[in-house]
Amino acid sequence: MIYIFRGNVKRVLISLLTNPIFIIGYWIFGHELASICKYGRMNNNLYILLLSIVLLLSIILFTTIKMVKESEHKLKNLTNLKSWKYISIIIFVAITLLYGVNIYKSATNYGGKLAWYIERLKNERSVKFEHNNIYNYGLKGIFEDINKDHTLPQELYMVNNFSLKFNSDGTITSFDTFVYGKNEDGKEESYLITFDKNKSKNITLILNGYAGPTYNVDKLVEPLVKTVSIIPIKQKVSKWNENQYGLVYYGKRNWGYNTNEIINIDKDGKEYSPEVATSEIIGYTVSIFIPGKEKMITPARYNLIGDPNWSKPSTTQNQANSNEKKNELKNTKEQFYLSKEVGFKLNVTDKALGSTFYSLSKTMDGEKTWTVINNDPFSGTIGSASGLVFLDDKLGFLGAVNPSGNEGALYRTDDGGTSFKKVNFTPHKVKLDNGQSISPFDSPGMPYEEDGVFNLLIGQGSDGDYNGNSSALYQSKDKGQTWEYIKEVKNS
Structure with a gap:
C-alpha cells in the first residue's frame, strides 16, 4: 500500500511539473507574489495572485484525481516526452530561483514592502491611549500609558522635537516624537512615538530605530512634561476661540532679545512677561499655537523658571553664543x-x-x-x-x-x-x-x-x-x- 501511495505521489508530481498550464500558472503566481512583496500594490496584484492560486489548486486536484483513477499505462502526449520532462523541470527551477531571490531581497535591507512589514512585526507595538485629554492630564498621561506596557528609560532625550495637536475640548488628536535613552542596564533604547486619532485609538511605538544619539541636555524630555503640567493651556487657548490648537517643543532655545509672546512661568503657575530683555532669553520653551495661523497670531512661548539648570544656558550654549557674537x-x-x-x-x-x-x-x-x-x-x-x-x-x-x-x-x-x-x-x-x-x-x-x-x-x-x-x-x-x-x- 505504501509503495502504491508513493508511486501515485511521484506520478502526480511528474505530471504537474510537465503540465504546461501548471508551469504558466506557477510563473504568474511567482511574478505576482514577488511584485506584492516588492511594491505592496495589493489592489493591482492581489486578484491576479488569487486567480493563479485557484488555477494551481484546480490543476493539482484534477491531476491527483486523474492519477488515482488512471491505470498504470502512460498517456502518449507531450507530458511523456523525455526531452520536455527535463525542459519543464528546468523552467520550474528557474522560476523558483528567480522569484525566490526577488522575494528574499524584498524581505531584507529595506529592499521592498515585505521588509517593512517584517520590521513592523518585529518592532511595532500598540499601546492603549487612556489619558488623552491635555487639560486633565497634560503630557504625563501619555508616558504613563506607555509605561504600563513598555518601561521607558527614566531620562529621555529627543532626536528632533515633540509636536502635538488637540481640540478645543482638550482631546489630543495627534502627536509624534522620536526619543531615546539608556535603560536600567545601561543599554540604549529608542522609540518613535506617534498617535493619530483618525487612524487609531492607540499610541504606536516603533522600537529600535536609529536615533544618532548625542545625549544633548538641551533635548531633554523632562522639562517638556513639567512645563506643560503648569501651563494654563485651557485658559490660554479659550481666548483664541478656535477648534484646534498645537503644541511644539524643541528643547532649550535661545530667543536672543526677542520678548514677543515670551512668557516665563514658575512652578506655581505665576507668569512673568518680560517687557524689556536686558540679557538673552534662553530656556526650555513650550509653544502653544493655532495651526496654520502662526504668522497671524504669535504663539505663546512658555519658559519654566526657578530651576537654575533650566533657566540658564548650558556650557555648550554659552560657547555657541560666544561664537555667534564673534560672527562664527x-x-x-x-x-x-x-x-x-x-x-x-x-x-x-x-x-x-x-x-x-x-x-x-x-x-x-x-x-x-x-x-x-x-x-x-x-x-x-x-x-x-x-x-x-x-x-x-x-x-x-x-x-x-x-x-x-x-x-x-x-x-x-x-x-x-x-x-x-x-x-x-x-x-x-x-x-x-x-x-x-x-x-x-x-x-x-x-x-x-x-x-x-x-x-x-x-x-x-x-x-x-x-x-x-x-x-x-x-x-x-x-x-x-x-x-x-x-x-x-x-x-x-
Whole structure:
C-alpha cells in the first residue's frame, strides 16, 4: 500500500511539473507574489495572485484525481516526452530561483514592502491611549500609558522635537516624537512615538530605530512634561476661540532679545512677561499655537523658571553664543550657513517606522525669513539626515542614513538645492583572512575641498568592525560628480 501511495505521489508530481498550464500558472503566481512583496500594490496584484492560486489548486486536484483513477499505462502526449520532462523541470527551477531571490531581497535591507512589514512585526507595538485629554492630564498621561506596557528609560532625550495637536475640548488628536535613552542596564533604547486619532485609538511605538544619539541636555524630555503640567493651556487657548490648537517643543532655545509672546512661568503657575530683555532669553520653551495661523497670531512661548539648570544656558550654549557674537556660523547636520545672511535648513515634515522626511529651506536675510526650495530633497529616501553642506550658493551635498544606521547615501545639487541627485561610488572591496571579499565602506560623510580637490571619507556605519572601523578616502576632481578610491584611512 505504501509503495502504491508513493508511486501515485511521484506520478502526480511528474505530471504537474510537465503540465504546461501548471508551469504558466506557477510563473504568474511567482511574478505576482514577488511584485506584492516588492511594491505592496495589493489592489493591482492581489486578484491576479488569487486567480493563479485557484488555477494551481484546480490543476493539482484534477491531476491527483486523474492519477488515482488512471491505470498504470502512460498517456502518449507531450507530458511523456523525455526531452520536455527535463525542459519543464528546468523552467520550474528557474522560476523558483528567480522569484525566490526577488522575494528574499524584498524581505531584507529595506529592499521592498515585505521588509517593512517584517520590521513592523518585529518592532511595532500598540499601546492603549487612556489619558488623552491635555487639560486633565497634560503630557504625563501619555508616558504613563506607555509605561504600563513598555518601561521607558527614566531620562529621555529627543532626536528632533515633540509636536502635538488637540481640540478645543482638550482631546489630543495627534502627536509624534522620536526619543531615546539608556535603560536600567545601561543599554540604549529608542522609540518613535506617534498617535493619530483618525487612524487609531492607540499610541504606536516603533522600537529600535536609529536615533544618532548625542545625549544633548538641551533635548531633554523632562522639562517638556513639567512645563506643560503648569501651563494654563485651557485658559490660554479659550481666548483664541478656535477648534484646534498645537503644541511644539524643541528643547532649550535661545530667543536672543526677542520678548514677543515670551512668557516665563514658575512652578506655581505665576507668569512673568518680560517687557524689556536686558540679557538673552534662553530656556526650555513650550509653544502653544493655532495651526496654520502662526504668522497671524504669535504663539505663546512658555519658559519654566526657578530651576537654575533650566533657566540658564548650558556650557555648550554659552560657547555657541560666544561664537555667534564673534560672527562664527552655527552649522549642524541639519543646517548650514554660507554667511551670516545665507543659510540652508532641513525641516522635518513627517516620520514613519524609524524614518524622517524633510523639506529644504533657505534664508537670505539671516534667519528673518525662510523659503522652502525643495519639498523632498531625499526623493523619499528612508532613514534620517546625516549631514548638510554647501560649498557655494549652488553646489551642495546632503547625507542620509538608513533606519538601522548601517548604511548611508550622499546626494549632490548644483542648482542651489532645487534638485538633488544620488552620488554613486565604486565600492572598494577588501579581502579577509579567510579569503572572503567584502565591501565594508558604505556610509559617506560630508565632502570637503583642499587645493581644488574634493575629499570624502566613507565609513562603515553602525555595524562596521573591519580593521578598527576604518574609513575609505575618495577624491573627486570634477566637483563631486565622480569619485575615485584613494586609500584606507585609520579612524583617530
